[in-house]
Amino acid sequence: MKADPAGVLTGAHYLDGDFACGEGAMAAGCRFVAGYPITPSTEVVERIARRFPTMGGSFIQMEDELASMAAVVGASWTGTKSMTVTSGPGFSLMMENIGLAAMMETPCVVVNVQRGGPSTGLPTMVGQADMMQARWGSHGDYEVIALSPQSPQEAFDLTVEAFNLSETYRVPVMFMMDECVGHMTERVVIPEPDEIEVVPRRVTEKSKEDYLPYRLNGHLVPDFARAGDGYRFHTTGLTHDERGYPLMSAECQEACVHRLVEKILGAAGEIEHVEEEATDDAEIVVISYGITSRVAQLAIEMARERGIATGSLRLVVVWPFPERRISELAGRVGGLVVPELNYGQISLEVERIAAGRCPVWHIGHGGGTVHDPETILETILEAARAAA
Amino acid sequence: MNPDLVRDPLPMPEHPVTPYLRMERIPHVWCPGCGIGTVVKCFATALERTGVDLEKVSVCSGIGCSGRTAGYLRLDGFHTTHGRAIPFATGLKLGRPELLVTVVSGDGDLVGIGGNHFIHAARRNLDLLVILINNFIYGMTGGQNAPTTPLTARSSTMPFGNFEPPFNLPHLAASSGAPYVARWTCLHIRRLTWAIEEAIGRKGFRFIEVIAPCPTLYSRLNKLGTGLNGMRFYHDNAEIRHGADTRDVAIGFQEPILCGKFVDEERPTFSELMDSHYGEVLGDEYVAMPPEGGFLHE
Amino acid sequence: MSDDRKRAAGDDGRAGAPLAEARTEIRITGFGGQGVVLAGHIIGRACAIHGGKQATMIQSFGPEARGSACSATLVVSDGEVLYPYIRGTDILVAMSSEGYEKYRDELRDDGVLLFEQDLVHPTFKQGQKSVGVPSTRIAESLGRAIVQNIVMVGFFAGVTGLVPEEAMRAAVGGSVPAGTEELNLKAFAEGLDYARHAVTAPTLELRRPPAEGVTV
Numbered sequence: 056m057k058a059d060p061a062g063v064l065t066g067a068h069y070l071d072g073d074f075a076c077g078e079g080a081m082a083a084g085c086r087f088v089a090g091y092p093i094t095p096s097t098e099v100v101e102r103i104a105r106r107f108p109t110m111g112g113s114f115i116q117m118e119d120e121l122a123s124m125a126a127v128v129g130a131s132w133t134g135t136k137s138m139t140v141t142s143g144p145g146f147s148l149m150m151e152n153i154g155l156a157a158m159m160e161t162p163c164v165v166v167n168v169q170r171g172g173p174s175t176g177l178p179t180m181v182g183q184a185d186m187m188q189a190r191w192g193s194h195g196d197y198e199v200i201a202l203s204p205q206s207p208q209e210a211f212d213l214t215v216e217a218f219n220l221s222e223t224y225r226v227p228v229m230f231m232m233d234e235c236v237g238h239m240t241e242r243v244v245i246p247e248p249d250e251i252e253v254v255p256r257r258v259t260e261k262s263k264e265d266y267l268p269y270r271l272n273g274h275l276v277p278d279f280a281r282a283g284d285g286y287r288f289h290t291t292g293l294t295h296d297e298r299g300y301p302l303m304s305a306e307c308q309e310a311c312v313h314r315l316v317e318k319i320l321g322a323a324g325e326i327e328h329v330e331e332e333a334t335d336d337a338e339i340v341v342i343s344y345g346i347t348s349r350v351a352q353l354a355i356e357m358a359r360e361r362g363i364a365t366g367s368l369r370l371v372v373v374w375p376f377p378e379r380r381i382s383e384l385a386g387r388v389g390g391l392v393v394p395e396l397n398y399g400q401i402s403l404e405v406e407r408i409a410a411g412r413c414p415v416w417h418i419g420h421g422g423g424t425v426h427d428p429e430t431i432l433e434t435i436l437e438a439a440r441a442a443a
Numbered sequence: 444m445n446p447d448l449v450r451d452p453l454p455m456p457e458h459p460v461t462p463y464l465r466m467e468r469i470p471h472v473w474c475p476g477c478g479i480g481t482v483v484k485c486f487a488t489a490l491e492r493t494g495v496d497l498e499k500v501s502v503c504s505g506i507g508c509s510g511r512t513a514g515y516l517r518l519d520g521f522h523t524t525h526g527r528a529i530p531f532a533t534g535l536k537l538g539r540p541e542l543l544v545t546v547v548s549g550d551g552d553l554v555g556i557g558g559n560h561f562i563h564a565a566r567r568n569l570d571l572l573v574i575l576i577n578n579f580i581y582g583m584t585g586g587q588n589a590p591t592t593p594l595t596a597r598s599s600t601m602p603f604g605n606f607e608p609p610f611n612l613p614h615l616a617a618s619s620g621a622p623y624v625a626r627w628t629c630l631h632i633r634r635l636t637w638a639i640e641e642a643i644g645r646k647g648f649r650f651i652e653v654i655a656p657c658p659t660l661y662s663r664l665n666k667l668g669t670g671l672n673g674m675r676f677y678h679d680n681a682e683i684r685h686g687a688d689t690r691d692v693a694i695g696f697q698e699p700i701l702c703g704k705f706v707d708e709e710r711p712t713f714s715e716l717m718d719s720h721y722g723e724v725l726g727d728e729y730v731a732m733p734p735e736g737g738f739l740h741e
Numbered sequence: 742m743s744d745d746r747k748r749a750a751g752d753d754g755r756a757g758a759p760l761a762e763a764r765t766e767i768r769i770t771g772f773g774g775q776g777v778v779l780a781g782h783i784i785g786r787a788c789a790i791h792g793g794k795q796a797t798m799i800q801s802f803g804p805e806a807r808g809s810a811c812s813a814t815l816v817v818s819d820g821e822v823l824y825p826y827i828r829g830t831d832i833l834v835a836m837s838s839e840g841y842e843k844y845r846d847e848l849r850d851d852g853v854l855l856f857e858q859d860l861v862h863p864t865f866k867q868g869q870k871s872v873g874v875p876s877t878r879i880a881e882s883l884g885r886a887i888v889q890n891i892v893m894v895g896f897f898a899g900v901t902g903l904v905p906e907e908a909m910r911a912a913v914g915g916s917v918p919a920g921t922e923e924l925n926l927k928a929f930a931e932g933l934d935y936a937r938h939a940v941t942a943p944t945l946e947l948r949r950p951p952a953e954g955v956t957v
Contacts (some may be wrong), residue, residue, distance in 0.1 A: 056739065058552065059739060061730070066791050068784065068790070069785055069789055069790050069796075069798075069912075069916075071798075073468075083738075084739045086732065086736075086737025086787060087534065087537060087538050087737060089530075089533075089534065089676050108721045108728075108729050108730070109728050109729065109730055109738055110724065110730055110739060111730040111732050111733060112730060112732065113537045113538070113717075113732045113737070115531060115533065115537060115713075117533075117563075118559050118560060118563040119559060121526075121527060121530070121560075122527070122529075122530035122533070122559070122563070125524065125527035125530035125531045125534065125560075126531065126533045126537070127534060127535075128523075128531060128532035128534065129503070129530070129531035129534025129535040130534030130535065130538030130540065131532065131535060131538070132519075132521065132534075132535060132536070132538070133534075133535055133538035133542070133602065133736040133738070134539070134540035134736055134737075134738040134739065135538035135539065135732075135736045135737040135738060135941035137534065137538065151524055151527070152524055152527060154524075155523060155524050155527075161726075169779040188644070193903070220864055235799075235825060238799060238800060239780060239798070239799055239825055240785055240797070240798040240799075240800075241785075241789060241795070241797050241798070241822075242790060243797070251460060253739070256738065256739065281539070281738065282501050282519040282521075282535055282539060282542060283498065283499050283501070283539050283541065283542050283735070283736075284498070284518070286496035287497065287498065287517050287518055287519055287520075288519060288520070289513070289514055289519075289520040289521075290463070290520070290521060290522070291447070291513075291514065291521075291522035292522060292523060292524055293522065296459070300465075300468060300514065301514065301522070307681040328603075346825065349824065349825065350823065350824055351759065352823050353823040353824050354573075356884070369760045387699045399702070413456055418811075424826065424827065425824070427826070428760065
């Protein structure tokens, strides 16, 4: 369906990534936000707090991030699209109820404007070191979807995509911004409402007598019923059967967890979103995401001017990981270069997929600023020399 | 045998609260003599008496013995994470304002790990009915000390007796801003049912503490006998004092338990304040969340 | 932190090697409360929304809300801006002495300094162009010292000619609080006028070509 015009601020704006993300959420139909102030993400909720009262949205500043995430899961069970926004320290606190959202299969979006860590780290400066936490941060086995924007424009566009994915797969979606994109102001074009495709909550068509909250109906994502529609269903964070009742058995655990994983990994082909440039005849491919992909692009152009056939693969959706595509590349390129603002997260995944078929060159960085393009260039040149 | 003498057995009459329960999940997990089932019965009876639309009632629980309550009531039921039933319920209420959102959970859950949420929800006067079943101990994990364990009482983590002062829960709720505060024991079945019934008719953060026996752990560790002994203790030691100053209702080990309705005031709720404030400041520009929620229809 | 990283962050107060991007790098500095970020926002908006260019603005965040040296950086380009930070400044706008002292050495040898002449007393350097404006006094003469930053934006527009005046005017009108447009446009006009009458230097060519030796 098309976006609700009430939430769409059509036009060309000069916005920072945080504001653009907030606009994306409102355009996507988000009408409940719970948050707790934390730099560098707070501007997202400030924007929303100012605009929600004119569009029937409800914002509440909760007492902490544990509560924010719990409230988001609760609100989503009413069918109201819901989101919370945070940065590293708050993301850690949210892990508890991100797990609940995954287990109850609750659509919601969690924005993490990444800053340098660990702990309180660098509140006002950039980092990309929460990427593994986004996937594995809550205990137990589950899968999520994670996206990473590289500009304020993408902070808008991809927030809409994040909501759409969360609705389609009934899964918490991690929106992995970074401080640089969040606090960077650029031109952002917001389309007309009828040019924005949004996925509404897919509510069950079954009768109250026939409905079971976790019974499958043709695909791995079960039908949703809203609280208050008369289905009088039960759901729990415990391992549960298709009635949503706790069932403590190895068989039920296998069925429950296997489906949580499989509904995402099995659909990875549809969820994956990469942007490729000149990978067809590339000798070296740079794999990057978020703000790092912009700096990497500059290095790639410099490498090409030096005669190195350098391609770019940008992860727009980071989780699920584009394993097949990276595996294909690993089988025929001379090296994969992975710059990121951490000491080895996505590069480990690339190494796993490459499985020794080509060298993987990780360019680590503690955060606080972005890579120098010259540093990335040096590694591309080194990778090209090694491959020759 | 004379076939006339073989009669159909008398049809078993249905228990009056059966329609409110998930009978397919019975027997429940609670121990013999536990007080939680009594609270469930009183809650169901109160729902029946008020005649509220059951399709619009949600019940949220956290983790622990009392946290299993949501799983036995035939309502939209949410068995959430430990301590987070109140913020989860906050989302439900704000996401679909027409719902009657209730929280039934235990002392360790709501005021131990969830204590911060409890005081803030009371401060905001969120429209939630919170029933806290206080058995003075962590039951499901095996009898550890709770923030409600009376001084000197034994628990598995205070084997020589508790030396930490406990919360006085009605006072905590009232001083945080709750407009309705009551306490009953599991013996006061009718009064507890009336209280729940009355609280359903009120608005804002309504808090009912129910003192419940835990024969398996609290009573055993403290040599207090069976559930029946617990009831006898309530019978002999519960004193009804409506309107008591909540500063005076703290509970000591095996000391008299003051019960009653302590606070019953009218105070604007979070949503009412939001509506009136935005209405005043923004005028016609203000669009409130629709009662049925911010749901995007096709 | 390595020297390279410091240079990239632009925080060591020295001009770094230019990037292989054709771009104009700008820093606006002042003390908190002077409207440094709004000034940067208006210039960026004029370029990106009304001027047909790309403009990436980054505001530097410190823990202090008021009174300390505060700055915003802008990268303006006809093409895509990939590297978001600045490596040196082609144009330094200094509205406070502390800000000037902190960032003066990152101004390139052929860079341009615009300064609040009653608050900043710059050391002139061969090859650099320096032009001052009594923006606070002009703002006070309009009755509101708070529009000092907009006077400076007008002065910036007149001196640099980075984007057409109209684009700047549209950005001022669209960025200031509702109800204050008239006052702010007046402040802008005063700054622009001061640049026209008080500054004799011709409009400067500020678009930096790709650096020699960085690209092949």
